Amino acid sequence: MVLKNVVIAGASVAGVTAARELRAQGYAGHLTVIDRDPHSPYRRPEVSKALLSGVLGLDKVSMPWPEGLDAERLVGVELTGLDLAARTVSISSEGEAREIGFDGLIIATGTVSRPSPFGEGIPGVHSLRNYTDSIKMRDELVDARNLVVVGGGFIGLEVAAVARALGKSVTVVEAAALPLERVFGEEFSLQLLKNHQLQGVDVRLAATVASLERGDSGAVSEVVLGDGSRIPADVVLVAIGSVPATAWLAGSGIDISQGVVCDATCAVLDENSDVIEGIVAAGDAVTWYNSLYRRQMRVEHWTNAIEQGAYAAKRLLGIHDPDGFVSAPYFWSDQYGSRIQSIGSTFGHDEAVVLDDDPELLLVAYLQNGRLVAVAGMKAGASIFRYRALVNSGGSLDDVRSHARALREAAEAKRQVLERTA
Numbered sequence: 001m002v003l004k005n006v007v008i009a010g011a012s013v014a015g016v017t018a019a020r021e022l023r024a025q026g027y028a029g030h031l032t033v034i035d036r037d038p039h040s041p042y043r044r045p046e047v048s049k050a051l052l053s054g055v056l057g058l059d060k061v062s063m064p065w066p067e068g069l070d071a072e073r074l075v076g077v078e079l080t081g082l083d084l085a086a087r088t089v090s091i092s093s094e095g096e097a098r099e100i101g102f103d104g105l106i107i108a109t110g111t112v113s114r115p116s117p118f119g120e121g122i123p124g125v126h127s128l129r130n131y132t133d134s135i136k137m138r139d140e141l142v143d144a145r146n147l148v149v150v151g152g153g154f155i156g157l158e159v160a161a162v163a164r165a166l167g168k169s170v171t172v173v174e175a176a177a178l179p180l181e182r183v184f185g186e187e188f189s190l191q192l193l194k195n196h197q198l199q200g201v202d203v204r205l206a207a208t209v210a211s212l213e214r215g216d217s218g219a220v221s222e223v224v225l226g227d228g229s230r231i232p233a234d235v236v237l238v239a240i241g242s243v244p245a246t247a248w249l250a251g252s253g254i255d256i257s258q259g260v261v262c263d264a265t266c267a268v269l270d271e272n273s274d275v276i277e278g279i280v281a282a283g284d285a286v287t288w289y290n291s292l293y294r295r296q297m298r299v300e301h302w303t304n305a306i307e308q309g310a311y312a313a314k315r316l317l318g319i320h321d322p323d324g325f326v327s328a329p330y331f332w333s334d335q336y337g338s339r340i341q342s343i344g345s346t347f348g349h350d351e352a353v354v355l356d357d358d359p360e361l362l363l364v365a366y367l368q369n370g371r372l373v374a375v376a377g378m379k380a381g382a383s384i385f386r387y388r389a390l391v392n393s394g395g396s397l398d399d400v401r402s403h404a405r406a407l408r409e410a411a412e413a414k415r416q417v418l419e420r421t422a
């Protein structure tokens with residue numbers, strides 16, 4: 001069927017990339033892109049970095065709307081439902097509700113912050129997902145003395161780093177024995193911990209929050225831990241992860257048991273696991289079968305959302321790679337001016353081998369059943385990308401070690417040449 005009327009749900013990086021790809025591949029029909037966030041699209045990773053620190057404003061992190069896209073752009077508009085039989089999405093804007101018909105639909109609604117177990121609406125308590133959250137938190141952080149971050153994941157640790165640079169006293173409360181240990185293993189997580197401790201962050205490990213106490217003004221004043229200790233707090237960030245933004249799809253017949261469930265080609269499945277014609281999905285909201293890892297996975301990484309957005313658009317047009325969307329996802333996080341990066345998926349690794357522990361950088365290979373599944377680095381720069389092919393082919397530890405040696409030798413030879421010519 002030749003598509004004439006495509007709707008894209010979500011105008012962030014996956015949605016806008018999909019829109020651009022549809023046009024690049026010659027789609028000439030009507031295109032509607034819908035998002036509740038009036039500021040979309042912008043570089044969301046800056047929400048916990050330069051936007052929060054105040055180094056960059058919205059004008060600098062906004063993503064330019066693709067030139068000549070020829071799309072109806074509905075921002076500040078809430079998606080409220082999907083009718084598979086009628087092939088319509090329901091939307092609501094300024095109290096007015098209506099339906100929009102489609103013959104092709106791309107779902108790219110990403111994630112929302114996991115609801116706070118301490119209740120919503122406590123002054124001084126924040127979650128961080130979008131531009132508005134970031135500006136609200138920054139305004140309060142400026143005058144605050146004590147920040148408590150609940151959750152030592154990527155966003156929590158990035159915010160801790162931003163707040164230390166602003167001179168705030170920072171405590172991170174983390175339930176695990178080490179921050180991000182489940183993702184990175186002991187060696188890497190220990191280094192992460194040291195980085196934060198060296199910068200003066202008080203990291204409470206294997207700790208739980210019993211309650212948030214309010215002062216006379218009604219705003220948060222203290223965080224009480226499970227062991228009874230009390231931490232003063234003017235601002236609290238609850239950074240305990242996110243969940244797929246699928247509330248609007250509830251009851252539609254789409255399988256939303258683990259995000260928007262798709263097959264290997266990003267085609268959306270119904271509750272009987274059958275492909276729904278003309279509906280695809282991309283980005284953080286999606287669980288798809290990644291044949292590289294031979295399992296269903298959902299990835300919350302910027303680059304993956306771009307690559308999957310482009311693939312999903314081609315899938316909708318029927319011009320996709322039939323092998324599916326195969327990905328060794330890339331991720332980065334910036335903390336104290338040093339970049340943490342990974343390629344591949346460390347999930348389920350049974351071996352973590354340090355390839356380089358030069359005091360300036362850390363590079364760790366993750367293997368499962370003797371095959372490389374991911375590489376993570378701290379201050380490793382572009383060298384991390386030189387492992388992509390080995391991750392894709394599932395190299396052995398010997399392959400990885402000899403590759404690392406060859407890279408070190410090449411870097412040393414280059415350094416000597418530069419020294420001689422200086």
Ligand SMILES: Cc1cc2nc3c(=O)[nH]c(=O)nc-3n(C[C@H](O)[C@H](O)[C@H](O)COP(=O)(O)OP(=O)(O)OC[C@H]3O[C@@H](n4cnc5c(N)ncnc54)[C@H](O)[C@@H]3O)c2cc1C
Pocket residue numbers: 009010011012013014015034035036037040044045046047048077078079080108109110111128129130155245248282283284285299300301302303305330331332333334
């Ligand atoms: C604070 C923060 C920092 C991050 N830092 C990094 C980083 O350093 N490196 C990295 O690789 N990744 C990072 N990420 C992850 C990265 O931003 C995401 O992987 C990427 O934005 C996913 O793109 P997406 O288009 O799938 O979803 P999103 O960017 O989440 O966009 C989904 C869009 O759908 C809209 N939407 C959702 N529901 C509805 C609805 N019912 N009605 C209308 N609109 C709706 C939302 O408003 C949103 O604009 C970070 C994420 C956050 C939150």
